[in-house]
Amino acid sequence: MNGYLLAAYAATWIIHMAYLATLVGRYSRLKREIEELKKNQP
Amino acid sequence: MPAPTGITRATLRKDLRLEWRSKDAINSMLFFSLLVVVVFSFSFDPSAEESRQIAGGLIWVAFLFAAVVALNQTWAREIRNQVLDAYRVSPAPANSLFLAKALGNFIFVSVLEALMTPLFIAFYRLRAIGPAWQLLIVAMLGTWALVVNGTFFAAMSLRTRSREIMLPLLLFPISIPAILGMVQATTAILTGEGARVWIALLLSYDLVFTTACLLLFERVLNAE
Amino acid sequence: MNRAFPVLGVLTAILLSYALYMALVVAPTEQTMGDVQRIFYYHVPSAWTAFILFTINLVASLVYLARRQPAADIVALVSAEVGVVFCTIVLVTGPIWARPVWGIWWTWDMRLTSTLVLWLIYVSYLVLRRFSASGETPVLAAALAIFGALCVPFVYFSIWFFRTQHPQPVMGGGGSIDPRMLHVLLINWLAFSCFAFLVCWSRYRLEKLQREVEQAQALASLAPRSPR
Numbered sequence: 500m501n502g503y504l505l506a507a508y509a510a511t512w513i514i515h516m517a518y519l520a521t522l523v524g525r526y527s528r529l530k531r532e533i534e535e536l537k538k539n540q541p
Numbered sequence: 542m543p544a545p546t547g548i549t550r551a552t553l554r555k556d557l558r559l560e561w562r563s564k565d566a567i568n569s570m571l572f573f574s575l576l577v578v579v580v581f582s583f584s585f586d587p588s589a590e591e592s593r594q595i596a597g598g599l600i601w602v603a604f605l606f607a608a609v610v611a612l613n614q615t616w617a618r619e620i621r622n623q624v625l626d627a628y629r630v631s632p633a634p635a636n637s638l639f640l641a642k643a644l645g646n647f648i649f650v651s652v653l654e655a656l657m658t659p660l661f662i663a664f665y666r667l668r669a670i671g672p673a674w675q676l677l678i679v680a681m682l683g684t685w686a687l688v689v690n691g692t693f694f695a696a697m698s699l700r701t702r703s704r705e706i707m708l709p710l711l712l713f714p715i716s717i718p719a720i721l722g723m724v725q726a727t728t729a730i731l732t733g734e735g736a737r738v739w740i741a742l743l744l745s746y747d748l749v750f751t752t753a754c755l756l757l758f759e760r761v762l763n764a765e
Numbered sequence: 766m767n768r769a770f771p772v773l774g775v776l777t778a779i780l781l782s783y784a785l786y787m788a789l790v791v792a793p794t795e796q797t798m799g800d801v802q803r804i805f806y807y808h809v810p811s812a813w814t815a816f817i818l819f820t821i822n823l824v825a826s827l828v829y830l831a832r833r834q835p836a837a838d839i840v841a842l843v844s845a846e847v848g849v850v851f852c853t854i855v856l857v858t859g860p861i862w863a864r865p866v867w868g869i870w871w872t873w874d875m876r877l878t879s880t881l882v883l884w885l886i887y888v889s890y891l892v893l894r895r896f897s898a899s900g901e902t903p904v905l906a907a908a909l910a911i912f913g914a915l916c917v918p919f920v921y922f923s924i925w926f927f928r929t930q931h932p933q934p935v936m937g938g939g940g941s942i943d944p945r946m947l948h949v950l951l952i953n954w955l956a957f958s959c960f961a962f963l964v965c966w967s968r969y970r971l972e973k974l975q976r977e978v979e980q981a982q983a984l985a986s987l988a989p990r991s992p993r
Contacts, residue, residue, distance in 0.1 A: 501801050501865075503801050503861050503865045504800055504801055506861050507804040507857075507858045507861040510857045510858060510861065511811070511857075515854075515964075518847075518850045519964070522967060522968060525971060526971055529971070529978055532978050533978060536981050693912075697897075697905045697908065700897060700898045701897040702896045702897075707896060710889055711889050711893060711909065713885075714885035714916075717882050717885070717916075717920065718919035718920050718923040718924075719919075721923045722923060739926075742922065742923055745919075750912070753915055760830065761908055764905055
């Protein structure tokens, strides 16, 4: 398959996955903060 | 309650008087204009034949510098003296304040442009092949485009972090069609081609965005 | 609602795979550009999706200014963010396509340049949202969104007119498109639209959760601590 074609399709999915990764990261940070909140108010 | 135009005039007169009183401001403006033109002359060889083609772009980038410098201090005095809160609780329409600020900026930037233009003409040996009076129209429309949005975005940047960089960061992308118009119109007049479409673009841009600023300024002021 | 998400996720993944297969195998090979032309099936749907998302941003911003509903503000934020992601993909795949076809990475071609300006406007929107103090951000952002939307026709017209005066090669070619290619294009567009919808939905839930957590944190810091 043409190199440029592969690069374009790969770049597309890398960008999408990178964005989703940031969402997952923010979600785990939020979960930790929720745990903190739950601990401080029994 | 005094008429809105009365408030605009009074605010404008106050701002102009405060600026004019400090001779420092005028001297710095003179020196700034000279500096910008000299730096540009070193960066873009004035003797090259292409200079007439790019002069339009050069001049407007220089004017853009001047505009950002002026715009960044638009609300500085108001913030220092907590004047904005007084405006918010007064019955004065927010638009009067906005127009006064925008007109003040317009005058300030126009003065800078008027100082820089003869220097550019001299250093770059510029000569307009097309109708030179149209350059005045382009200058006014272009400057107003930058100043009206700039005054609005300066108000929006007031409570943001990195306020100084937030203004150009917000202003430049939105101004791109206007900047293209100003530069192309100026180049067209200098090289003797038709600038009519570009002038029409600038005019409609100014109308649309002035309306938008006037409609939305109240919300932005009260949001601060 | 939570149960629908994984199902839709799997369906979207299947649709995307099918669309990819169509783009790489089924679509006919273009005669002048060859296989490279298949980048088109990712480049164009990304552009259309970005435009739709930016339109949603405008509508949500107007609704927020009119009704002050927090949900509208979240939709505005989400659509701008995901729109910028898709717009970035347009700006990355465009040059990758231009390089083998025209020999240059960037042509200041009309469509690519307009997309760049659009990207700049919405990135500045996201920067404003990030940098402004949280109390007034939604209103300021909504105002900026309206300015951005008003700017779009000027962007397209000015760059179009500039190009007619200084013509350059047009990327993507003009003219009609083979119906089989159009079919593959539309399938990829459908697949990416579903994907965009799911991403927006996730981002929406994340933002809602974040705001609830922030509110709870604010309340917790005000309330007196219970004795241990």
